[in-house]
Amino acid sequence: MRLLILSDTHIPRRARDLPSELWERVDRADVVIHAGDWxxxxxLERLAARAASLxxxxxxxDGPELRARLPxxxxxxxxxxxxxxxxxxGQAKGREKRCAERFGDSDVLVFGHSHIPWDSTTQHGLRLLNPGSPTDRRRQPHHTYMTAVAGNAALRDVRLHRLGEES
Incomplete structure (x- = not known):
């Protein structure tokens, strides 16, 4: 199962639309995961209409309309x-411990907010992934997103992509 992992798209505040590279990835993904700040x-409606699964x-x-539609x-x-x-x-310091306590029943936690790409594994085995932002890099050097493959109870081929790089 091919995953496309996004967060912090901030449309239309930071960009008018997702970059075309991402729309191409949406078309190829089995599941698109978006960690908020649409x-x-x-x-949301455009992505839901185009994604195989969202x-x-x-x-x-995200205002009341999005909060009414999303958990x-x-x-x-x-x-x-x-x-x-x-x-x-929350803040980076102590993140792994906090997330392991709150999401200990999960194998992977996808999160956003900071716009800072993150990939780590807690001592309890929870994998934490933040794809950064494809439209609002803030102080980061690149606009980013992630892809991964889920299968046979394992996550593999996790990759951070810089927009515009060969993939």
């Missing part, structure tokens, strides 16, 4: 990989 209900949560910049935390079993999605996890 900022626009139309963005797992999403709301973020701190704060989403959970899914993807080919035996227990995935949780949330927008905010």
């Amino acid at each position: 900022c626009d209900l139309a963005s 797992i999403g949560v709301y973020g701190n910049n 704060e935390v989403a959970r899914a079993d993807l080919c035996g990989v227990r995935v949780a999605v949330v927008h905010e996890t």
Whole structure:
């Protein structure tokens, strides 16, 4: 199962649309995961209409319309990989411990908010993934997103992509 992992798209505040490279990835993905800060209900609707399957949560910049349609935390079993999605996890210091306590029943936690790419594994085996942002890099050197493959109860081929790089 091919996964496309996004967060913090901030449309239309930071960009008018997702970059074409991402729309191409949406078309090839079996599941698109979005960890919040859509900022626009139309963005959710466009992505939901085009994605084979969509797992999403709301973020701190998402208003009442998005909060009415999306949960704060989403959970899914993807080919035996227990995935949780949330927008905010708090400051980097202590993140792994906090997330292991809150999401200990998951194999993978996808989160956003900071716009800082993150890939680590807690001492309890929870994998933490933040794809950064494809539209609002803030102080990061690149706009980013992630891809991965879920299958046979394992997550593999996790890759951070810089927009515009060969993939």
